[in-house]
Amino acid sequence: MFRLWHMVLLLFIAVSLTLETNAQKKDTLLFFNGQVLIGDIKAGFLGKLTIDEVDLGIIQVKMYKIKTIQSSGRFKIETQDKRTYYGVMQPGPKNGWVNILQDNSEVFAVSILNLNTIIAIEKGFFPRLEGNLAAGFSYTKSNSLGQLNFSFNVKYAGERFGHQLSLATIGSLDSSKYSRDREDGSLFTSYDLNTSTWFLSIGLNYQRNLELSIASRFQEFFGGGNKIIVRKYWQLRLMSGLTINQERSTSGTSTNELFELPLIFRFNFFKYHSPNIQINTVQSFYYSLSQKGRVRFDNNINFSWELIRRFYLTFNPYSNFDNQPPEGDSNFDFGVAINISYRF
Structure with missing residues (x-):
């Protein structure tokens, strides 16, 4: 079923791009x-x-x-x-x-x-693309040693449609074997309504987190949101709707569709006077409709400081909480990534 949703999302984006x-x-x-x-x-x-x-x-x-x-x-x-x-x-x-x-x-x-x-x-199409490519060093709860991380982010803005693709991975190398410890991917599309603040949104997310016993989680999001606060240098958005998850644990156990109610906050702050700094954060809360009492929380914060033109030093702390992980004793994961990023 989730493959059908993925095809619908990709078709939705392709149709929107042809309208430009x-x-x-x-x-x-x-x-x-x-x-x-x-x-x-x-x-x-x-x-x-x-x-x-x-x-x-x-x-x-x-x-x-x-x-x-x-x-x-x-x-x-x-x-x-x-x-x-x-x-x-x-x-x-x-x-x-x-x-x-x-x-x-x-x-x-x-x-x-x-x-x-x-x-x-x-x-x-291409003049509207904006993004960044980053690589660096990270620390995670699951591995007291340092790890390597890579991330990629690209945005496209249209008259009413907006698209964002994000990919990130953290891995460690031990005895010549590479371990994919944590992975995140998301494809997000929004559509501005005739009002100045309300929008519809649809998204596809992928997660892998060995600390929480998640070998893979595919998540489809359907909903909308509002630009709650818009100021000179910062902006706050709130989104909600319905998410549908398919999970596979590290032991190979898979679930049927799991339904959740999400509450997602997106905050952006930009300061272009010296020093040139930027702060972006996404705080996501999930309440399960399929598993009684299950709640999840994802936190991601990104601090950027411009070193020279187009090159930034970024500091990215994150955390994940799940009170009912698929298996294992750990229900909380945290870490921090330090990167040098190039923006285009």
């Missing part, structure tokens, strides 16, 4: 110091804007330095007061402001510092 257009147009940024950048604005989020400059390539700039913006293509623009606009950006009534010319010809003047999220609608 592929026009290529140029945008212009004018800064307070007189510098001008010309290219394709890829995205903007919590105080930082990414542009593919015609000569310099991909550049990330801080919005508080921008004097005016002139865009040729259409954008989806969300402000800190949770308003959503669709249209082009033009120089505003004063420095540090933009006029948003909507599709219905209405014009709204907005401070650039009040722009929370900017999504290019007419820039094609």
